[in-house]
Amino acid sequence: MSFSDLKHSLRKYDFPACAKEALIKIEMLLVGRAAPTNKQLDVAMDIISEFVFCETDRRGNRRGLNPLQELQLIDIICDYISACTNETTKNTIFLSLFGSMESQRKLKILSILASMAVSASSTPVLLAVGVWLQQMGSSSPQSLQLVENVIRDHFYLNTSNQTALKVLAKTAPQFVSNFITAVTELYMHDLQRVKKMPPKNLLEIITAWVYSNPTLCMSAQLNPASLPNGSIPMGAVTPLAGLIHWCALAPLYIDEDTEIEELPIKRIKLEDEKLPIIKSVPSKSFTEAELYVKLHLGVLHSLRAGRRTHGPPTAVNAQHLAALTPLVQNYAHQLLKCGVKLQNDTKLQDCLDRMGQSVQVALANGCVYGNISNLLAALDTLPENRLLRIIIKCHQQSI
Template identity: 40%
Template sequence: MSVSGSELKSALRKTEFPFCAREALSRVAMLLHFVPEQLTQNTGRPPSIKHLDLAMDLMAEFIFCEVERRGGKRKKLTCIQELQLLEVLCDYFSFRGVNNDSTCNTVFMSLFPPTNMERCRFLAKLVSMAISTKNTPVLSATGIWMQQLGCTSKVSMELVRGLVKDYFVLVPKAVSVLQDLPQLAPHFTANFLTAVADMYGSEDKKNVTNPPPNALLEIITRWIAENPTLCAAALNAAPMVVTSVGAHSTPVTPFVGLFKWCILAPVLGWEEDSTHQYWRLQLALLESTLEQPCEGAVSARHLGQMLITPLLSASCHSRNRKCQQLALDRLAQAIQVLMAQNAIVGNTQELLSQLELLPENRLLSLVIKKHKVITIV
C-alpha cells in the first residue's frame, strides 16, 4: 500500500461511521489481495503477516467498531449502526461478487473468524438479510464459509439455528421467501441442509430427539423434489482458496442426515403430526440419489453411526411392530439406492454386518443378501 498503517488509521478516524467501514472494507480487500502465481491454478502467494495484522486491526476498529483508538473495548453497535453495516457488507459483496474471486472469499472468512462468536451472531443477521434481498454473492460466500469450518461445527450450527428461528419459528409466514433459495445459492442451501439435518436428527441434552418444524420439513421436501442435484451441490462446488484461515473441510452432503429423519420418524412418533410428509421427503431423496452422479457422497461409517445405531437403541423397540418395520423398510430403500449409485465409500462389508444386527425385515434382508453376494464375487 502507498500509505503506512498509522497514516491509514489516522485518515479513517476522521471519517464517520458507516463511511469509515466502507472505506476500511476496501482497504482490507487490498491488504488481503491474493496474488496468483499461475492464472490457470487456484494457488498463489498469500498476503504478508504485516498486511494480515493491519487488516485485522482495520476490521476491529473501523468495520465492527469493537475497539477504540488505544485498543480499549467500545460499546456495541446500535441497531441503526448494525443496519448500516449490514448494508455496507451486502453492497460490497454484491459489487465485487464472489464466484472466481479468492480475495472476496478471503475477506469474508477474515471478517467472520470462528473464534469471534459476536461476529458470527452478526453473520446470522447478514445472511438473513441476504436471503430476504436475494443477495447471491453473500449467500455463496457463506456457503464456502460453512464448508471451510465444517457444516456441523459450533459456529455453523449457531448460524443455522438463527436462520431457523427467523424463518420457521418467529415468523413462519416468511418461509415463502426461501422457495427459490436452491436456484439462488445451491452451495449455501446444501450446506444449510447438512447442518439443519444434524440439528434435528440428534439427541439434545435431555436425550430427546426433537422433530423439525413442519414448515421446515415442507420447504426442504419441496427444495429436493424440485432440485434433484441440490444434495450433491457441496461435492460439485469448488470453493476458492482461503489463505489465512486453514485447509478446506471435506465436503459433507445432507443425504444421511435427512434419510435419518425419514427412517426414525415412525419409531419416534414424528409422523403423527406430519402425515405423509416424511414419506414424501424419503421419495425425494431416493429420486435425487438416482438422478445424478453422487459417487462418494456418504461414508459407510457415517451411515452406521447415524442410521443403524439409533435403530438398535431400546427406544426404537418400544413402539409397535408396524412402525418398526416401516423404519426398516425405509432404511433398506436408502441403502439399496446408495449402494447402487456407488455413493457409499468405506467398509461396506462392515456396514452390511451392522445391518444384520437389526430386527428381521424382509426388504432389508434382500438388500444385505444382494450386496454381500456382489462384494464377495
C-alpha cells in the same frame, strides 16, 4: 503507503464511513496474485477489529457497536458483497470478516446478515454464507447457532414467504445444500428418545427443495468454492446421510399424523371493485408422515443423481449411515421390554424398509465412501427385515 499510514488514514473517518473505507483497504491487503504475508494478515485483522466491528480503539481499549450501528454495518457489508463481481475476492473478504468466530458479537451480526439475505433472496450474500458454513464445518457450534437463528426467523411461523424460500434452491443451491446439512445435525439425534423434531414449515420447505431438485444435495461438491490464496478448503458434506436419518426415523418418532394446512392467499379488495364469486376450495392438507414419504422419495432420486462417473464416491459417508443403528436398536429394545414382537411392529418395519431402500440405492449408484464392510456389519445387527437382509447378503457377497 505504510501500514501505520493506512490506519492513520482510516481514523479520519467516523463510523459508519470508516467501515466502508476499511473494506476497500482490506481488499488491497488480502487480494492479489500471491497469498498475503503474515504481516498483511495481521494488519487486516487489526483493521477489521478497530474500524469494521469497532471492538477496540487505537489504544486497544474495548469498544462495541450499538444496535443501530450493527444494522448500519450489516447494510455496508451487504452492499460490498453484492457489488463484488469476483467470487474469490468476495469470499476472501467475507471469511476474513467472519472466519474467526470466537466473538459472539460477530456471530450475532452474521446471523442477522444471513437472515436478512434469506428475506431479500440476496444470492451473493447467501453464497458467501454457504462458503462460510462449509469452511467452519456444518456441525460446528458456530454453524449450528447461525442455522438455528435463521430457522427461528423464517421457519417457525406459517409465513407468506414460502414461495421465496423455495426459489432459493435454484438461486443459491450451494447455500441451501450446506444449510440443510447443518439443519440435519439439529434434529432426531438423541438416543434417549427425546423427540426434537424439525418445525413443520422447515420440513415442508426442505421437502420441496429436495424433491424438486435431485442434484441440490450435491451442489456444494459440484461447485467448489473460490477461496483465498493459501487457504485450506474444507470438503463439502452433503445433507444426504442426515436426510436418510430423518426419513428412516420418522415412522418411529411421529405419534400422530398432524395436518399441515396450506393457507389460501388472501386478496385485498380494492375500493368499488366487484370481485367475481368463486366457490371456496378446501385447502390442501399434508400430514407429517406424508411429507417424510415425499422427502424419502426425493432423497432416493438425489442418491441416483449423486453417482460419480469419475473419481471416488463423495455423497454419503458409510459411518454416518451406520450411526442410525443405535437409534433403531434402542427403539427395538423398548418394544421388547413391552412384549411386542418386532416383526409385527409396522413403525419399526417401515423404518427398516426405508433404511434398506436408501442403502441399496446409495450402494448401487456408487455413492457411499468409507468402510462399507463396517456399515453392512452394523446393519446386520438390526431386527429382522426381509428387504434389509436381502440387501446385506447381496452386498456382502460382492465385497
